[in-house]
Amino acid sequence: MNRVDACPSCGAAVAGGAEGCQRLFDELSVRLTSSGNLPYTVRRLAVDCYCLQHPDSYCVSAKSLAAHLTGLCWAMEFEGGEPGLKALQAWLNGRVPLVKPAIPSSRGLLTVRDVFDEQDSLGLAVARWAHATWAAYADLHPITRRWVMEAARRG
Numbered sequence: 001m002n003r004v005d006a007c008p009s010c011g012a013a014v015a016g017g018a019e020g021c022q023r024l025f026d027e028l029s030v031r032l033t034s035s036g037n038l039p040y041t042v043r044r045l046a047v048d049c050y051c052l053q054h055p056d057s058y059c060v061s062a063k064s065l066a067a068h069l070t071g072l073c074w075a076m077e078f079e080g081g082e083p084g085l086k087a088l089q090a091w092l093n094g095r096v097p098l099v100k101p102a103i104p105s106s107r108g109l110l111t112v113r114d115v116f117d118e119q120d121s122l123g124l125a126v127a128r129w130a131h132a133t134w135a136a137y138a139d140l141h142p143i144t145r146r147w148v149m150e151a152a153r154r155g
């Protein structure tokens with residue numbers, strides 16, 4: 001019996017709902033890691049997207065939400081390189097008073113399913129996923145940009 005239902009968190013059509021969605025992402029992570037021509041930043045972007053589309057599991061604290069949102073913002077609106085990601089991490093490891101904003105109920109028109117089904121260009125598929133996820137979080141763009149600027153000032 002091949003039951004297909006939707007992940008309650010991201011809406012992906014996947015057998016097994018939330019658990020099936022996690023399995024899909026775990027398999028995708030293996031493909032992203034073993035595909036030697038993809039830089040670390042692409043794998044990191046995929047993690048940020050998946051976590052932001054599953055905030056009940058991965059963005060429970062304000063800090064974890066800030067980590068994934070600033071990572072995505074850094075990729076979308078700044079130069080996206082690894083040194084910047086390290087600066088963001090260092091900022092988050094410090095004592096930062098963060099207030100967790102409300103998370104949008106709609107988390108993006110593309111999901112891990114769309115990336116998983118891509119056979120040719122995983123890098124492009126992850127980039128499309130990132131744009132869709134970032135667009136879904138539009139209400140949180142201003143606060144995310146403030147966090148990135150604060151990290152940049154301290155770094």
Ligand SMILES: [Zn+2]
Binds near residue numbers: 011022
């Ligand atoms: Zn899901």
